[in-house]
Amino acid sequence: MTTTESTPRSYPFSAAEKLRLDPFYAELRKTEPLSRVQLPYGQPAWLATRYEDAKTVLADPRFSRAAAVDNDEPRLRSRRPAGGILAMDPPEHTRLRKLVAKAFTVRRVERLRPRAQEIADELADGMLESGSPAELVEDFALPLPITVICELLGVPYEDRADFRDWSDAFLSTTKLTEQQVEDYIDRFQNYMAGLIERRRQQPEDDLLSALVEARDEHDKLSEQELVELSVGILVAGHETTASQIPNFVYVLLTHPEQLEQLRQQPERVPEAVEELLRYVPLGVSAAFPRYALEDVELGGVLVRAGEPVVVGVASANRDEEVFSDPERFGLDHEAGPHIGFGHGPHHCLGAQLARMELQVALETLLARLPGLRFAVPEDEVPWKTGMIVRGPLSLPVAWDTEA
């Protein structure tokens, strides 16, 4: 049996390559559902690879995110992660989360759909005007979620060039130097503090103003929390979705029969989005360890109080106990309860928003760009490196134009 004393394997097991998930996860699910791993920095950890165990670690109050703050938490880069909402436990976590939760419910997000569609259509117009081929990341995948989150939060879209660079500070493992990371995070926080001050003088109908009011009139959060939460939403609100749009397109282009099926039945886009969320391993590694607050028996081992556990979300999403033929991407897979957005208290705040944006993105690309295909050989698509999320750096695409 694996115990705390077993020598940990170095983790991640291999460098991320395109959207390939290391087959070793499948082996671990079978033989060693909780195993010892050593991330590049911090204490050794347990890695949970099965679906049920993953959900337990993410939702059971015996596991804590807040405890990571007082420990040398397992992580991918030397800099300790900033605090913020993802480093808190209920009830403190609930206090912050409920201030923003209402802005991200199914219903509120549905009200944003027509506007998201309009933005997507404008971007497609732009691509059609300049003509095939185009570069999907710059021309479509980035501007769509950035515009949506800017409008929702109340951040001027004109400033995107700045905060796009700064955002990398939160998601870089080796892309930026430690000094750059410090510097960008500082600048991002100063920038946000400036916007907050403006809303204080002159409130608008946006989430930033609502948060300022929650702070000033009801004292529900500190100034530091206000800044961190707004920066967090702006970063999380675009980098992930902007990477998933080209990831999803890449998967579809490399599964032509599935793409064809979706072209025939565009009403199945929402199902396709769920299957893609299950199938695509967005993160390059398990992250955000949870600390056991007491001894917990899990996956055949005893996790002792004070030990950290990281969750292999992508592995859990391919657990053969839960999904049939899980290593295959297919629209015929039942839209199962994947945990691509996590689970429990930290379940992605923007899940409904991301879903809606991804649906709009795929629907628009399929409808407006007939015969969508790679404009370069698949092998020449460049991928991000030194970041915690995977995604093409650029994705040149072509489509049929009327002769």
Place this chain on the structure above:
Amino acid sequence: MSWLIEVDGPSCIGSGMCVGMASEHFELRDGVSRPLRSQVEPADEIVDAAESCPVEAITVRDAESGAVIAPEP
């Protein structure tokens, strides 16, 4: 007047938001929320919980008319 609280178990993602906001009305059992009592006196925090549930798994109705009180339609 009284309200009926329902939680749709299969859609609940165990966020605990409802328990955090209205601990006298919801509890988490094996990662799934359920109302402590299904028929209750009206209270603001129940509406808040239903409005804040990320997957809208909670429905609050008027016990007599069956009209949906939260989440806001």
